[in-house]
Amino acid sequence: MDRRNNRRDAEGSSVITANRLLDGRIVWLAADGEWSPFIRHAHVYSNADIEDALKQQIASAQDNELVGVYGVQVTVTASGPVPITSRERIRAGGPSVHPDFTPEWQEHPAVSPA
Amino acid sequence: MSHAPHSPLPVGHYAYDEVDRTFLKQRVAQFRDQVERRISGALTEEEFKPLRLMNGLYLQLHAYMLRVAIPYGILNSGQMRALAQIAQRYDRDYGHFTTRQNIQFNWIRLEDTPDILALLADADMHAIQTSGNCIRNVTADQFAGAAADEVLDPRVHAEILRQWSTLHPEFTFLPRKFKIAISGSPQDRVAARFHDIGLMARNGENGRPVFEVYVGGGLGRTPIVGVKLRDDLPEEDLIAYLEAILRVYNEFGRRDNIYKARIKILVQALGVDEFRDRVNAEFVAMDRARYRLDERIVAAIRARFGVPDFDPAGQAAEKLAQQRKADRAFDFWVRTNTHAHKQPGYVSVTISCKPAGGIPGDVTSSQMNLLADLADQLSFGELRITHLQNVVLGHVRQDKLYGLWQTLEQNGLGTANVGFITDIVACPGLDYCALANARSIPIAQKLSERFASPDLQREIGPLRLNISGCINACGHHHAGHIGILGVDKRGEEAFQITLGGAADQDTVSIGQIIGAAMSEDETVDAIARIIDTYLARRTAGEQFIETCRRLGTAPFKDAAYATA
Known part of the structure; x- marks a missing residue:
């Protein structure tokens, strides 16, 4: 994971993200400890508190079948956390050039493996 | 076995x-x-x-x-x-x-x-040598074995280099990735001087090939034009000499800093003369007999290549001429998307994967199947992928072109824009790539739509526009007549424009940044003003890159940053 993506301000809020080992898809750590494909489910930490949670999640990444665990700074809005960088907004929403390839698409694959 | x-x-x-x-x-x-x-x-x-x-x-x-x-x-x-x-x-x-x-x-x-x-x-395919610090997939002229201006089909030697480099025990963990391109035409269509090693093949005096060898070229964060190491490397020494280059690189290339690990940095650090001396010292110390590329080996590899069984030309050219006269749109497509073939009655066809507003280089599975069918029907079952992200049917009879074009038109593959401003090269960018700073595809789509008019494209003439989403330059922006580089400005995307890049053999040059980064829409508008400036100031018959070289970047920069 690129170090620049894990940078946070001293103040502010962040969420924890990773890629799933088996399929590489992006997931976000929810308040109940589950990993959701939807950033709206992500638990929001204050930047002052996130380091311990991150350490714990990085340590258990293999058990949770995850890779590349890191924190993403967000702005908290009425519709949920929104990353402050364009990179992370694209991660959260899917590629901008394929509007149908949102995280929801993953739940209903168009083509099943033969 | x-x-x-x-x-x-x-x-x-x-x-x-x-x-x-x-x-x-x-x-x-x-x-x-x-x-x-x-x-x-x-x-x-x-x-x-x-x-x-x-x-x-x-x-x-x-x-x-x-x-x-x-x-x-x-x-x-x-x-x-x-x-x-x-x-x-x-x-x-x-x-x-x-x-x-x-x-x-x-x-x-x-x-x-x-x-x-x-x-x-x-299907006799794999994903080896497409990643990692090894010798990557060797690239070649997309018109190899077909082009009228070709002196030597470079694919046999590309295959020899593939077999030499795959699983080579010394070169599995190089300081960084290593890219080789080979051309058999005096017209460089492989960007030889932007490669770690670029090879230009021609026939030598004894009838066997000789190679011009360029080394230390590349794009990325340190764009450098490769320098010539040899003018006349004999075919029999091809493997030995390249092995010597790789050994010098492997021994002296930097491994402490990923950004300084490519061979271009080593060549610059040593100077070309010192680098050449070290390669020559390695070369003369080698067991040359062991590394000798014997004529019989080349012949044996060549014998594993199928060759097209061409039909006589017949009236193919006359029929094509009539069809071009009868259909203006077809005539334009033939002008832009075909290339002269060495065999009378045949041409090579470049199928554009850049429809107006499309994603450069993206092809659906149904289009892939169609391309396969067309290759079977019209080009001896053979297809070529170009480094400019298009597809070539190498050997199409001239009297089959009209039907081919109509089928392509019906399937979103008939765009007549090869070599024009909308024949955009773009990396996947931030929509997909973990390294990218900015999205390459949306700005490519906007530019493609902005200049979609066939008449406007023809008025502008030949122009290479390349877009990279970060300084790693997978979209070859430095080699574009107009280049766009995506950058990160405090977490937001922005774009720099470069002008004057070119990958042609005799006039190879690196595009220069003209000023501060702009937003996506500002960049699209700026490029439109750059084009307007070119159209206003060009002399008769002058192409964009020529005007750019004659005037320098100043008038284009003024236009790019002019406010309405």
């Missing part, structure tokens, strides 16, 4: 035999085991990463990405259908042709990868 290839031989590329196929099967089994150990936790991600990269598997922004090798850009129709099958069964029904003549799939699951590699192996 038999060394006899199955017949008939595939036109344009090397025919695998049982030895090759057994190797691929073993390789798939090896990777299947590695994937199982990764999933079980027996391998950590740190341990697994170099193993997956050796099989073309990256972890990108949204998913795993698999990059499949297309050696020297040549595919047969069955291989294209295998790629379509992967797109449909394991991805989201499309693939992306890359600037290294490969294809990549963006939505791959790790657990599916061994099955995908097995499917590829069944």
Whole structure:
């Protein structure tokens, strides 16, 4: 994971993200400890508190079948956390050039493996 | 095991035999085991990463990405259908042709990868040498073996270099990746001087090939034009001399800093004379007999390539001339999308993968299947992927062009824009790539729509526009007459414009940044004003790059940053 993506301000809020080992898809750590494909489910930490949670999640990444665990700074809005960088907004929403390839698409694959 | 290839031989590329196929099967089994150990936790991600990269598997922004090798850009129709099958069964029904003549799939699951590699192996394909610090897929002229201006078909030597470099024990862990391109035409269509090694082949005095050898070129964060090491390297010394270059690089190339690890940095640090001296010292110390590329070896490799069985030209040219006269749109397409063939009655056809507003290089599985069918019907089952992200049918009879064009038109592949401003090269950018700073595709789509008018494109004339989403320059922005580089400004995308780049042999140059980065829409408008300036100030018959060189960047910069 690129170090620049894990940078946070001293103040502010962040969420924890990773890629799933088996399929590489992006997931976000929810308040109940589950990993959701939807950033709206992500638990929001204050930047002052996130380091311990991150350490714990990085340590258990293999058990949770995850890779590349890191924190993403967000702005908290009425519709949920929104990353402050364009990179992370694209991660959260899917590629901008394929509007149908949102995280929801993953739940209903168009083509099943033969 | 038999060394006899199955017949008939595939036109344009090397025919695998049982030895090759057994190797691929073993390789798939090896990777299947590695994937199982990764999933079980027996391998950590740190341990697994170099193993997956050796099989073309990256972890990108949204998913795993698999990059499949297309050696020297040549595919047969069955291989294209295998790629379509992967797109449909394991991805989201499309693939992306890359600037290294490969294809990549963006939505791959790790657990599916061994099955995908097995499917590829069944089609004599793999994903080796598409990633990692090894000698990457050797690229070649997309009109190889067909072009009227060609003196030597470079694909046989590209195949020899592939066989030499695959699994070469000394060169599996180089300081960084290593890219070789080879051309057999005096017209450089491979950007030879922007490669770690660029080879320009021609016939020598004894009838055997000789090679001009360029070294230390490249794009990325330190763009450098390669320098000539040899003017007349004999064919028999090709392997020995390249091995000497690689040994010097392997020994003295930097491994402490990823940004200074490419051979271009070593050549610059030593100076070309010192670098050449070290290569020559290595070369003369080698067991030359062992490395000698014997004529019989070359002949044996050549014998594994199928060759087209051309029909007599007949009235093909006359029929084409009549059809062009009768249909203006077809005539324009022939002008832009065909290339002169050495065989009377035939042409090479470049099929544009850049429709107006489309994603450069993206092709759906149904389009892949169509391309395979067309290759079977019209071009001896052979297809070529270009480093400019288009597809070539190498050998099409002139009297078959009209029907081909009509079919392409009906399937979104008939755009008459090859070499024009909308024939845009673009990397996947921040929509997919974990390294990118900015999205390359949306700005390419906006520019493609802005300049979609065929009349406007023809008025502007030849112009290469390349877009990279970060300084790694996979979109070759430095080599574009107009280049766009995506940058990160405090977490937001922005774009710099470069002008004056070119990859042509005699006039190769690196594009220069003209000023501060702008937003996506500002950049599109700025490029429109740059084009307006060119149209207003060009002399009769002057192409964009020529006007750019004559005037310098100043008037274009003024136009780009002019406010309404």
